[in-house]
Amino acid sequence: MSGNPDNSQFNDDELVPPAWLNSEFIADALGSHEEEPELKVIDLTLSPASAKGDHYASIMFRAKVKYTNAKGEFEKSLIVKTMPEEEGHKKELIGGSPIFETELGMYTKVLPEFERILRQAGDSTKLYVNCIYHSLAPHQVLIFEDLVEKGYFVLRDREATNDEIDRVLFKLAKWHAVSIKVQHEQPDFLAPYTHGLFEMPHVLTEPFMKTGMDFFVELLSKEPELNKYKPYFESIKGDFMERLLTEWNEARNNPKVDQYRVLCHGDLHLRNIMIKYRDPNCFEDCMLLDFQISNLFPLTFDLVYSIYMLFEPEHRFKHWDDFIDYYFFVLEDVLKRIGYKGEMPTQSVLWERLHQPKYYHFFLISTFLPLMWAMKDKSVEFGDLLQNEEKRRQCSFSTGYIKDVKRLLARLDLFGLLRD
Template sequence: MSKEKNNTTYLAPTWLTRDYVEEKLRSYFENKCLILLNLEIKPALGNGENYASVMTRINVEYTTNSSKAKESTRFLVKTTFSDKDPAAEVLLDYGVYTREMDMYEQILPKLANLVRSELGDSRKLFAGTVNVDRSQNSIIFEDLSLEHYKVADRLKKLDMAHTHLVLEKLANFHAAGAALAERHPDIFAKNFDRGFFNQHTRGYEPIMKNLLQALSRSLELDPDLKERYQAKIDRLVENVMDYGEKATSIVPGDFLTLAHGDLWTTNVMFQYDSENHPTNAIFIDFQFSMWTSPAIDLHYFFSNTLQEHIRLKHQPELVQFYYYKLRDALKRVKYSGHVPSLFAFHQQFRSRAFYAAFASLCFEPSQAYNGKEEASMEQIISSSESAMRFKNDLYQNAETRRKMRLTLPFLDELGLLDIM
């Protein structure tokens, strides 16, 4: 779940100075004579669009030795929260910042090469990296909006055309990850075992519990839902971490690969043709990438990102669509491991289904938040007056209550609200 503080509380990193940016641009452009003339720093995301990092957009104006003319462009800078921010304390144990820097420096270039050379897909797979600075836990990326990439509306969510494109790219990503691990057996051995649920830390436990408790409070406003589901949600509060860890544990015989881990609307960018049809999708934000079942990505993506009728009515056919793309991609990269049948993969998908419950009930309401309260991880963790207003607003607004009338029966019929 990736979201940032309200723009009204945004503070630019103190180390992000003109001298710092000039040094990084000289290295990126391989031009020691580059002179940075102007630097403009501003927040890159709005309220409710990122909970696990700070995203900054920098506009730069510079000259080079080869041309006295001024040139301008822009980049994105991704940084951690300050040490005093409660979110930083939660995220540190998950190794998210080190992992994402590893992804951009070591993993993604190899995956992109595999996809391009062996899968024959020359489309961009991820944003180009300007600089990875481990001393500042920061990454500077190219700003893909300059190539007319943009994120879809997180409130309207994705239609079938966008969904098929994402699943096609995801199948290639997963196939390349499996092939890379087969060729380099230890490449994911370190720090790729800590998704939202894992065997090492339960830092997200208060977040999960506080959100489920807020959901339970909201059911007081609907007597029918209260009678049918409140006791189940209250029981889930105490079991959410156990169920989540069970759903993400490695099961012998399952097909495993590198999962994105946080695949939802604002972590996918689309490029369009002249008729506004999506032609490419790239993934961003790899903080929670992990070695696990690809079903994790499917459940999370379906639960948080798809338009309602697609999410509720079309999941089996979307699993089939993804599976055939994955199977074909694995064949092309000459993956020698076991590839399950479609029937077996559906079983694997079903066995990981609690990820749909956690994503639908805990994260989707916050990812779709469009209210006036400050949206941040601190607000979810805290019990302050403003924090309680935020959590209540997450679940008591009319749109979330409407969704829960559909989501709760859907999950309940699958047995995901019962004792597991």
């Protein structure tokens, strides 16, 4: 087994695979999937599967496998996803949370049913990468086909284009549309999926969750063009997290099943997307990844998250409305084609609800968005940002982030969000 010689671009805990991830384990997993009990691995090379910043709540390896079975000799590339075993911040952060069980359920139960409904309507859209093996014990493991081998890639060296964002929203809208139908016809099917970001037991104790608003108010004080917004944010700073969690829990605990409550992805940022082109000028597909905090929630929370974590800065400034309108166009079209019989969502109500979780808007702008700006610098490590208060303060005062905040607060002020 060997890794990539340039280890600096990978997470430290993905440089050395766990001892149990060996030829025997891969042979058992592949043999079960291919129904070939005599399958033997003759060569296995393990390396990190993703770059720093692509993910945090798991560890992932690429397994290059040569093997034989009754039909001959073959080669395959697989992605092995498992939970952190080394003691440290990553393991502490996700400890006690059901994120692995959630993702396993998504791959083995929920998304197959969503695709079945699309196929019945003549829609061949692929919602998830094929999972060839899964286990909860003795190790939490998911094994997937390697999308890189199929021509997919993660955007790291440039910003996403308008068309690429459209394609992501196209797929998200289909996912949401099918989940609206499932909620209407099988209300118990998605009932277990209620663990989003703020239901993770240790997230709320993380220092980065508490300092974001403090740094944000400090920025408003120092930037003349933003001074006018300081009194409002100063007034809510002391109990901001309480306001945010009240808003979140009211949405979570609302028992009403309606046409705006869906299975949200929960973490739709650019590094959780892989893109494929047929040729340099012909887009073919995108694949949504990482369903660890997928949860039943108002669809607007997925859209708000996407605005700050998926859209590029110029998208937020110039194309915010166009992207959301396109999403709604696809949502409505798919609901009709899959035979949804409930009350249809409307564009006007969607826009009204998009502005309702205002403290969630504020949280993403003040706490998550500066981290996204910092990650544009490839020398920055995401885990280090989460744990280093001074580095977080620095990224809250970057030039690009300040320009973004000026545009965003002007828009939210226009829609009346900056007052109680």
